[in-house]
Amino acid sequence: MTTKSEKLDLYRLMYRIRSFEEQGFVSFAKGLTHGVLHLYVGEEAIAAGCIYDLRKEDYITSTHRGHGHLIAKGADLGRMFAELLGKESGYCHGRGGSMHIADLSLGILGANGVVGSGIPIATGAALGIKYKRLDQVVLCFFGDAALNTGASHEGINMAAVWKLPVVFVCENNLYGISVPIKKACALDTLANRSAGYGIPGVSVDGNDVLAVRKAAGEAVARARRGEGPTLLECQTYRWYGHFTADDGKYRPAEEVKYWKEDRDPIKNFARQLLDKKEAIQTELDQIHGEINEEIMNAFKFAMESAPASVERMVTDVYAEQQRLISSGGGKATI
Amino acid sequence: MKTIKYREAISEALHEEMMRDETVFLLGEDVAGFGGVFKSTDGLFDVFGPTRVIDTPISELGIVGAALGAALVGLRPVAEIMFVDFTGLAMDQIANQCAKFHFMTGGQAVVPVVIKTQGGVGFGDAAQHSQSLESWHTHIPGLKVVMPATPYDAKGLLKSSIRDDNPVIFIEHKLLYLTEGPVPEGDDYTIPLGKADIKRKGKDVTIISWSKMVLDSLQAASQLEKDGIDAEVVDLRTLKPLDLETILQSVKKTGRAVIVHEACKTGGYGGEISALITEEAFDYLDAPVKRIAALDTPIPYAEPLYRAVIPDSDKIVKGVREII
Numbered sequence: 001m002t003t004k005s006e007k008l009d010l011y012r013l014m015y016r017i018r019s020f021e022e023q024g025f026v027s028f029a030k031g032l033t034h035g036v037l038h039l040y041v042g043e044e045a046i047a048a049g050c051i052y053d054l055r056k057e058d059y060i061t062s063t064h065r066g067h068g069h070l071i072a073k074g075a076d077l078g079r080m081f082a083e084l085l086g087k088e089s090g091y092c093h094g095r096g097g098s099m100h101i102a103d104l105s106l107g108i109l110g111a112n113g114v115v116g117s118g119i120p121i122a123t124g125a126a127l128g129i130k131y132k133r134l135d136q137v138v139l140c141f142f143g144d145a146a147l148n149t150g151a152s153h154e155g156i157n158m159a160a161v162w163k164l165p166v167v168f169v170c171e172n173n174l175y176g177i178s179v180p181i182k183k184a185c186a187l188d189t190l191a192n193r194s195a196g197y198g199i200p201g202v203s204v205d206g207n208d209v210l211a212v213r214k215a216a217g218e219a220v221a222r223a224r225r226g227e228g229p230t231l232l233e234c235q236t237y238r239w240y241g242h243f244t245a246d247d248g249k250y251r252p253a254e255e256v257k258y259w260k261e262d263r264d265p266i267k268n269f270a271r272q273l274l275d276k277k278e279a280i281q282t283e284l285d286q287i288h289g290e291i292n293e294e295i296m297n298a299f300k301f302a303m304e305s306a307p308a309s310v311e312r313m314v315t316d317v318y319a320e321q322q323r324l325i326s327s328g329g330g331k332a333t334i
Numbered sequence: 335m336k337t338i339k340y341r342e343a344i345s346e347a348l349h350e351e352m353m354r355d356e357t358v359f360l361l362g363e364d365v366a367g368f369g370g371v372f373k374s375t376d377g378l379f380d381v382f383g384p385t386r387v388i389d390t391p392i393s394e395l396g397i398v399g400a401a402l403g404a405a406l407v408g409l410r411p412v413a414e415i416m417f418v419d420f421t422g423l424a425m426d427q428i429a430n431q432c433a434k435f436h437f438m439t440g441g442q443a444v445v446p447v448v449i450k451t452q453g454g455v456g457f458g459d460a461a462q463h464s465q466s467l468e469s470w471h472t473h474i475p476g477l478k479v480v481m482p483a484t485p486y487d488a489k490g491l492l493k494s495s496i497r498d499d500n501p502v503i504f505i506e507h508k509l510l511y512l513t514e515g516p517v518p519e520g521d522d523y524t525i526p527l528g529k530a531d532i533k534r535k536g537k538d539v540t541i542i543s544w545s546k547m548v549l550d551s552l553q554a555a556s557q558l559e560k561d562g563i564d565a566e567v568v569d570l571r572t573l574k575p576l577d578l579e580t581i582l583q584s585v586k587k588t589g590r591a592v593i594v595h596e597a598c599k600t601g602g603y604g605g606e607i608s609a610l611i612t613e614e615a616f617d618y619l620d621a622p623v624k625r626i627a628a629l630d631t632p633i634p635y636a637e638p639l640y641r642a643v644i645p646d647s648d649k650i651v652k653g654v655r656e657i658i
Contacts (some may be wrong), residue, residue, distance in 0.1 A: 124403020
């Protein structure tokens with residue numbers, strides 16, 4: 001049972017993610033971000049539905065299309081924009097950029113620019129949790145194309161064998177850059193890959209935030225009980241091309257139109273809230289107004305921040321000894 | 335100081351560090367009950383059990399990725415990759431992930447991972463199990479690379495590698511495991527990374543080497559002594575960070591530099607050292623810098639063939655004489 005306030009939270013979260021991405025696209029178009037962005041627009045229900053119920057001490061691993069995951073885990077929008085703009089106040093002081101934004105203090109164990117590479121890292125974090133006998137979980141996000149990498153096979157297999165507390169969330173947006181998933185994988189349902197690892201596989205409408213939340217919640221609970229990983233496939237679609245320099249012309253126009261008009265996770269959720277009289281339009285308008293202001297302020301912070309420092313960059317290739325591990329490190333309790 | 339084998343020095347270092355710090359653990363292929371194919375992790379499973387000495391599937395990429403993930407949540411993993419030849423299977427996690435994580439996140443996290451592996455020509459293992467691939471790793475900013483030649487150094491350097499907050503590629507040599515030498519005991523014994531060791535003092539020529547080729551170089555130095563040539567042998571021990579100061583001091587003293595490594599000549603780390611000597615001490619040189627390295631071939635199987643490929647003390651003696 002989802003309460004009204006939870007539903008409005010989920011709506012607000014999805015709207016915040018989309019607004020961030022749209023502002024990101026505008027700043028790219030104006031030449032303010034020299035690097036490309038991999039926009040999450042159209043996939044917001046997955047990050048919102050999966051991460052909303054996580055605890056602060058739980059971990060996620062993210063991808064090149066990772067802004068939505070970070071926002072859902074609570075990342076600061078100003079520091080995110082600052083990173084896109086290459087500023088010293090950015091999360092990675094301008095060294096990471098869009099593909100590597102992370103806030104380790106929020107349990108975000110990196111955003112990965114290499115497809116599939118976050119999967120064994122998530123397995124290792126889950127191994128660490130089990131080693132320390134804690135009840136945290138790891139949510140590992142990746143796209144459909146990642147399931148065809150060796151890293152995915154090795155990482156999921158190890159997590160399955162060791163019954164680790166990790167949920168593998170496959171955001172199936174139907175394309176690996178330009179190649180449709182049908183040309184890259186013979187399965188109709190990617191969740192069926194789970195059979196090869198002896199773990200449950202669940203496929204869910206990734207544009208239905210409540211369905212995602214329910215499926216993710218069950219997988220997280222299972223992981224927390226010590227019963228091991230789940231492969232959760234969320235079927236979705238990206239509205240933009242693979243990145244901001246890709247017009248996505250390889251996709252049929254009617255397919256894009258269908259997903260944007262009929263399957264918009266935010267618009268459909270709003271209609272559902274209004275139809276069931278769980279919200280009135282003025283409530284939603286108020287959310288829109290608040291978020292638009294939040295985005296403007298965050299972007300202003302980034303624009304006014306100082307450029308990234310070359311001096312600090314050179315000294316941070318290697319860690320000095322005795323630094324704190326900001327992701328909750330320190331001595332383990334066995 | 336007791337005398338023990340190189341492989342015992344390694345397992346002793348692991349044992350001491352695991353006793354000292356409960357976040358240190360070991361994972362890899364056949365490292366647990368089997369004790370490692372070269373027995374360098376022998377006995378650890380009996381002491382520390384399956385939580386801290388973990389046999390993995392044959393998944394090199396997964397092993398290093400898992401080590402990174404565990405490090406990010408506060409552990410200090412030692413990940414064994416059975417042969418350095420197989421680090422190629424794990425290269426994305428080594429070069430794109432472990433090496434760059436600290437930098438890419440703006441210094442938010444540290445990656446205290448040791449990738450323990452071994453290389454070199456040894457037991458007729460042929461082309462896929464005998465390589466010396468240290469320069470793959472020295473080329474990547476963010477990695478440290480350690481290659482000990484003696485039991486004494488192996489123990490002290492492995493302990494420092496485990497305590498280091500950066501990813502360290504720790505490359506043992508398969509022909510050194512049964513060599514013996516004096517090794518200290520106790521928590522306080524470590525050797526800092528980035529410090530070379532002058533294994534033999536001399537005044538006529540500097541031989542710069544690492545790993546097993548240090549022993550061949552010392553043998554060559556003994557032969558050269560009979561001819562009245564007094565060679566200094568510098569064991570780098572750590573390739574990255576490099577102790578350039580010790581190299582330059584020695585070369586400025588002797589005026590001649592010979593670099594010896596078991597890796598192929600082309601693209602080998604000897605080229606880097608040669609360039610640094612030329613850049614920093616050109617005016618002190620009485621002869622061109624000489625490299626003695628393996629031929630640019632895969633390592634062959636038959637003994638006469640592989641002996642033709644890799645350096646030995648006779649080839650080092652010959653090479654030194656060419657510049658004196």
